[in-house]
Amino acid sequence: MGRAKLKIKKFANTSGRQVTYSKRRAGTLKKAKELLILCDIDIAILMFSPTGKPTLCLGERSTIEEVIAKFSQLTPQERAKRTLESLEALKKTFQKLGHDVNIQDFLGTSTQTIEDMTNQSTLLQAQLSEMHKRLSYWTHVDKINNTEHLNAMDESLRSSLNHIQTHKENFTELCISTLML
């Protein structure tokens, strides 16, 4: 927008990229701030300039950890809800066509699903025990007073968090598809 129409692809020119970043970052953050005020929502924006300088944008009420935690908690629920909604819609469509539908019919045989679940559970056990091992390493740490240690611990925690999150989502999804909640 402006004097000429711009093709949306990576700016070849480095300094032009910088200038555009500054301008558009301001615009994007303004839009986000308006949205958050108008609609009274939680929002978290994290971005890095082409040179790596970070910018954070948050609502008044919350920290970024809170917003992320909220997202982590809601996502599986949302997914479950959407799954159910689409299945219900499908069911209604079929019923309108005169068919009587058991929603389980859409989910394949339970034998296969339970087998999947068992495999998943085994995988889960293995990965959690690996995490357990990593955590037990820490029980031998007596004094921590430099940033290298803290960084390493931070890294380790993040990695574990990642694993747990993945497992939780997989497990929840599996529960949904098996038991329909």
Added chain:
Amino acid sequence: MGRAKLKIKKFANTSGRQVTYSKRRAGTLKKAKELLILCDIDIAILMFSPTGKPTLCLGERSTIEEVIAKFSQLTPQERAKRTLESLEALKKTFQKLGHDVNIQDFLGTSTQTIEDMTNQSTLLQAQLSEMHKRLSYWTHVDKINNTEHLNAMDESLRSSLNHIQTHKENFTELCISTLML
């Protein structure tokens, strides 16, 4: 934008808020996507509709954890850089006025700072040992196969991560202000 100018404050009307959220969310995400393509940057956006439905927007390259980790790593550096830059600017200004300036003069007596550092270190030890205790609890967990356990572990990890992050930042800041890197 639109037929009338809108005052940027919380929409009183609930359904209007919903409609505006949908429209503006699309606009904001489009802007963000353009920015990320044009400038080839890392970006993470997390928002919740007025009804609590979450939306996540990310670049192709990275996961949200990676973007957050990147932010966590860079922020203290950025802060240090900015501290140094403003001190250097101050120093230059004074030098222009004919004064010879030791940058340490801006940082108070080292006695006080070292006392702060000792206190901080003690606090750090205490909080880390509390975290240690929490982590050691896990070493007794043999089997984890339901979402309640995973949620609890997730929660615990997040909390620990929060603590570590805070301590790391405090410690880094303290190092900077004491030793000027």
Added chain:
DNA sequence: GACACTATCTATAAGCC
């Protein structure tokens, strides 16, 4: 409640300093 329309407002590309 999701989608068109469109008059109007806003963002911004390019240019200049």
Added chain:
DNA sequence: TGGCTTATAGATAGTGT
């Protein structure tokens, strides 16, 4: 680097279906 200007592209509030 950062700000200001202006012509133009883009976003959207109110409205109707």
